[in-house]
Amino acid sequence: MAEDELSEMIRRKMEKIKKKIAIMSGKGGVGKSTVAALLSIHLAKKGFTVGLFDADFLGPSIPKLFGMERKKPLSSIEGIEPVLSTKHAIRIMSIQFMTPDGIAVIWRGPMISKVLRDYLAYVSWGRLDYLIIDMPPGTGDVPITVMQEVNLDGVIMVATPHDLTASIVERAINMARTMNTDVLGIVENMSYYQCPECGRVARFGKGSDLLAKKYGLKIIAKIPLEEKLSTFCDSGLIEEYDKDFFENFIP
Numbered sequence: 001m002a003e004d005e006l007s008e009m010i011r012r013k014m015e016k017i018k019k020k021i022a023i024m025s026g027k028g029g030v031g032k033s034t035v036a037a038l039l040s041i042h043l044a045k046k047g048f049t050v051g052l053f054d055a056d057f058l059g060p061s062i063p064k065l066f067g068m069e070r071k072k073p074l075s076s077i078e079g080i081e082p083v084l085s086t087k088h089a090i091r092i093m094s095i096q097f098m099t100p101d102g103i104a105v106i107w108r109g110p111m112i113s114k115v116l117r118d119y120l121a122y123v124s125w126g127r128l129d130y131l132i133i134d135m136p137p138g139t140g141d142v143p144i145t146v147m148q149e150v151n152l153d154g155v156i157m158v159a160t161p162h163d164l165t166a167s168i169v170e171r172a173i174n175m176a177r178t179m180n181t182d183v184l185g186i187v188e189n190m191s192y193y194q195c196p197e198c199g200r201v202a203r204f205g206k207g208s209d210l211l212a213k214k215y216g217l218k219i220i221a222k223i224p225l226e227e228k229l230s231t232f233c234d235s236g237l238i239e240e241y242d243k244d245f246f247e248n249f250i251p
């Protein structure tokens with residue numbers, strides 16, 4: 001199919017979605033996928049129709065968080081149907097649904113961009129209030145393609161308080177701005193740790209506060225490092241986790 005035909009298909013699919021928000025960081029392992037899942041759950045609980053697209057082709061982790069690794073999507077005349085999450089009926093799509101357990105996808109950048117565009121064109125999200133896109137780490141092919149093909153309402157940057165993370169997230173902020181994509185704010189993950197026995201709070205730095213100030217961004221949420229959250233993520237029960245760090249945040 002010709003490139004511009006595919007772009008036109010993507011445009012028509014995206015037209016039916018009111019708001020499209022990507023979760024990004026630049027840095028790996030800071031909690032992008034966890035934040036993407038928690039934000040999707042927050043919005044679904046508010047009564048919105050939500051889709052969650054795992055755009056991390058090399059390290060998909062959304063199905064694991066929702067305990068859906070073994071699910072398979074169905075095809076319909078409209079395209080590939082997302083799989084519904086158990087509790088909040090979030091419409092989820094991930095390459096993990098198509099690849100056998102433990103098998104790595106070994107693709108170079110151009111191939112990833114091609115498959116990403118196919119997903120954007122053929123996944124049948126239907127009408128959505130929100131599509132949340134979980135980006136892979138880095139500022140490479142996937143974020144570039146998403147920003148080019150999807151008319152994003154904005155990106156949310158996930159950072160940790162550490163200075164080292166801040167310097168990498170800064171690159172991602174600059175990349176988004178260069179691509180004319182709005183940065184909606186920063187979610188600081190692993191923000192602090194509160195000892196469940198003595199109540200003492202340990203903080204790990206001010207990197208994201210300084211970053212927010214430097215770029216005039218708001219801190220949308222601060223999420224603590226928490227054993228319960230980690231356990232719920234690992235056991236595929238993120239929908240059962242009861243805390244909502246986004247409170248009244250409606251992007």
Ligand SMILES: Nc1ncnc2c1ncn2[C@@H]1O[C@H](COP(=O)(O)OP(=O)(O)OP(=O)(O)O)[C@@H](O)[C@H]1O
Binds near residue numbers: 033226
């Ligand atoms: N606030 C938290 N408290 C405890 N554990 C957390 C927290 N946030 C994330 N984790 C855990 O840290 C690990 C990494 O999180 P996650 O997969 O969301 O990061 P990521 O930025 O998406 O990683 P990648 O760059 O590989 O895509 C996961 O095992 C997750 O369960």
Ligand SMILES: [Mg+2]
Binds near residue numbers: 032033056061
């Ligand atoms: Mg991830």
